Amino acid sequence: MDGKPAVSWEEDYEQRVNPELMTELLHSAIPVLKAVQWKVTSVTEGGCESVLPLTKASTNQHGTHQAALISLSADYTGGLALTTLLRGVPLAGIHRCSDEESASLWLAAMDVKYRNPSTGHLKATCDIPANIARTVQQRYFSGKRVLVTLPVVFTSNGELVAEADMRYFAQPSIQLKPTKSNPRISPIFKQKLKASARMIAGLRASSESKNIRVDQSHERQAAGPHGELLANRLNGVLPQLKDMVLARTRHIDETLRSVENIEQVVILGVGLDMRPFRMNEELGRPTFFELDLPEMLEERDRVIAEMKPDAGVRRHSMSADFKVDKISQLLLQNPQFDPKRPTAVVFEGCSMYFTREENRQILRDMASLLQHPNSLLWCDLVRENVVEGTVPSPDIKKFTDGMEELGERFIFGSNSPTDFFLTCDLPQTKTTTVGEYLGLDDPVLATYQFAVGSK
Known part of the structure; x- marks a missing residue:
């Protein structure tokens, strides 16, 4: 300037x-x-x-x-x-x-x-x-x-x-936004973080859509009236967003269940994700490692304290800025984390807001921790033409315009998650689009992909 x-x-x-x-x-x-x-x-x-x-x-x-x-x-x-x-x-x-x-x-x-x-x-x-x-x-x-x-x-x-x-x-x-030289976060940015997390919780707590249902009780408590309001407003503007969030929620749940003898779950950008409480028993009580900005973790602790959750859930909250911190080092410094145990890493709703190189560094870093043959990493990605704005579909343009109005502009996408994961030291990758996963012929859902990578 x-x-x-x-x-x-x-x-x-x-x-x-x-x-x-x-x-x-x-x-x-x-x-x-x-x-x-x-x-x-x-x-x-x-x-x-x-x-x-x-x-x-x-x-x-x-x-x-x-x-x-x-x-x-x-x-x-x-x-x-x-x-x-x-x-x-x-x-x-x-x-x-x-x-x-x-x-x-x-x-x-x-x-x-x-x-x-x-x-x-x-x-x-x-x-x-x-x-x-x-x-x-x-x-x-x-x-x-x-x-x-x-x-x-x-x-x-x-x-x-x-x-x-x-x-x-x-x-x-x-x-x-906080930076390495100035880590202090503004009240406005803090509010934006909280609002985004509450909105996602509100969408997860939405009524059944396309035969998708998740355990709503925890999500509804996490969303609170603010999250439910934001979700209801969005449903009218971006009708596909609820299907996307619910579909990825169920797909992640299924992926976690698929990890044989799972002992550790790492959630990057945990926000108000209630999986540690709603999936603890069925996953055999693994240890959850929850990473996010410190201000978001403060809000998470406040919400969880009001829920009076099961004290038997083993959780470790860890402050992290994915643009600055080396996540593997943070995890390895925790005596409860062991990369040789069956581990699932969840990188949900984040990749589209980091650059290609930032995503590559994050995924490579996490891949280095997948040292057990059962360990894997889950990630969602949009296609490149969504980011570039070159998709001819008016439905997709309306969707991306709506996301930009929320201040959520996408900056990264991949047309081939398999090829991209290969550059991230994740040679074995399975992918699907939301449209394929739900069996729906919708041009917007076809641009949103789930990828599961492993060593």
């Missing part, structure tokens, strides 16, 4: 922040805005106007606007005005984007003064002073965090209704 936007305002207005587009995107991301018919009416660089109609849904017992909804309108009017200054940068949670290219923006504080009752359609206006706008752009495009207070003014029927001071943070999303 050199302190300057990369595109012109005219181009940015057309492609990223015009009123019609932003109204549509915000209605999709924040359903309450659609419910009260709030809309963006005007956008300038450093400015935004919106309207909150006077309707039954937006009024209180006196027939005037609810104060809380005025505050809601202030939040998104000021936030969009700030967004216009981040020219050419997609907004996480709103635009299709990845962490590497997006901005994260959130409200830190607000002070709203209500002057008069609002008895007509309510217009909100945020105009950022030129000197503040220049400072915001210089800081953001120099890679620095922005902390700014913006004024939002409300009028109705020509009268002043409310004035608000809205304090926002804005920062490149990539800076929220």
Whole structure:
């Protein structure tokens, strides 16, 4: 970043922040805005106007606007005005984007003064002073965090209704992630980790789909109301995702059962995976090694403590950053881990978010631990053309667009997991697509693959 936007305002207005587009995107991301018919009416660089109609849904017992909804309108009017200054940068949670290219923006504080009752359609206006706008752009495009207070003014029927001071943070999303030099994780990234894990647990706890069913009691407790909400919202937008998650859940379960005399299960990116509790007995009480970022393990411990699980489950939680740490060393340092015992390694829902070389390093590292003839590794992968966006199917484009809107852009895929696993020191590989596994002719399911590799 050199302190300057990369595109012109005219181009940015057309492609990223015009009123019609932003109204549509915000209605999709924040359903309450659609419910009260709030809309963006005007956008300038450093400015935004919106309207909150006077309707039954937006009024209180006196027939005037609810104060809380005025505050809601202030939040998104000021936030969009700030967004216009981040020219050419997609907004996480709103635009299709990845962490590497997006901005994260959130409200830190607000002070709203209500002057008069609002008895007509309510217009909100945020105009950022030129000197503040220049400072915001210089800081953001120099890679620095922005902390700014913006004024939002409300009028109705020509009268002043409310004035608000809205304090926002804005920062490149990539800076929220921990690094080797700066391991401290931001609250926003921590929340994203937790939300993703809860969502997957919510999808696992979904009702039976395509004759797939898993033990829902543990998964439902892990998901909680937040996970169930996220899963329900996704089911309407990405209907294939539930089938994918349930199919891979059952396929992993079957793979674990297939390991004769299994003694160890290593789960990479464990999140809120409840397998150690729902499969402990039928697998003969193996030892589970659960690896994830420390913040995710904290959330996992909190959830498990509330479940009061079987104390007989043998678990070892291990903090790990797969981009930085050598996982084999972490496991070998644990006196309970023995690579010569029958072991299953589960690398679920991760490969598509690492580069080819990062995946190769992770898989080679884990392959070095599969020293018993019964040991194996399970991994899921998408096809390369999904990542490249060259699949002609509109269903697949809709699916990948939906994943990008969640901030989950895929960066790695393989058309031949067998060949890729061979480069990872896993010469024996069995593969199937979700479509083949479920016996369904669906172009989206045909692009998602399961691979089981061994020495």
